[in-house]
């Protein structure tokens with residue numbers, strides 16, 4: 628992997644595990660540039676491994692296209708929960724063929740999955756919040772932690788206008804939970820911008836996006852949305868009064884991380 632030289636005087640600080648607000652600020656200074664330039668700046672500024680986690684949603688497909696078009700040294704990883712839509716697995720294979728890459732998958736631990744199912748049942752997530760959070764923890768949160776272990780930065784497809792919970796998502800922020808920089812190059816893009824970009828560039832997208840599914844997660848926990856609903860209303864729709872998050876983007880206190888600097 629190419630390793631960018633640190634800025635003068637930053638060598639020791641860049642090795643610290645404490646929040647590195649100077650680097651976060653430097654990255655946020657690029658907020659006026661295009662997503663491709665933001666990604667290039669991240670690659671130049673970060674000295675260590677960068678991980679992009681894709682769930683093959685339209686934002687992630689746009690980012691996959693940008694990363695691979697720019698030939699950036701960024702690891703592509705997906706969390707295979709075992710409960711994804713068949714169309715998502717199809718798109719995964721199609722994306723690998725289209726770009727000639729392998730996308731590394733991280734899976735839930737087998738013993739944890741066996742415990743989960745014996746405790747709550749196959750579809751226990753419908754019956755209680757505890758069961759739902761336990762399922763997301765085993766199938767998503769813990770595999771994500773393994774995928775990000777040792778990385779300096781994490782690229783995500785978050786956009787601020789996806790939901791109220793995400794409206795303050797910045798370009799770069801310190802992620803205290805995973806001890807790395809969380810970077811969302813599409814943070815200020817609208818849904819329409821992402822769609823236009825993918826159409827113009829011929830980026831393959833999930834067929835469910837044209838069937839009322841703007842946000843696609845696990846099959847049993849995602850439904851099509853109604854007119855007027857926000858993009859994430861179809862996720863865990865039975866938890867009507869809860870924020871629509873699975874835990875991947877929450878801090879140690881269970882809140883969505885919003886701050887721009889460390």
Ligand code: SF4
Pocket residue numbers: 708710752759760762763764766767844845847848873
């Ligand atoms: S989204 Fe549903 S099936 Fe997927 S990990 Fe969470 S509770 Fe389990």
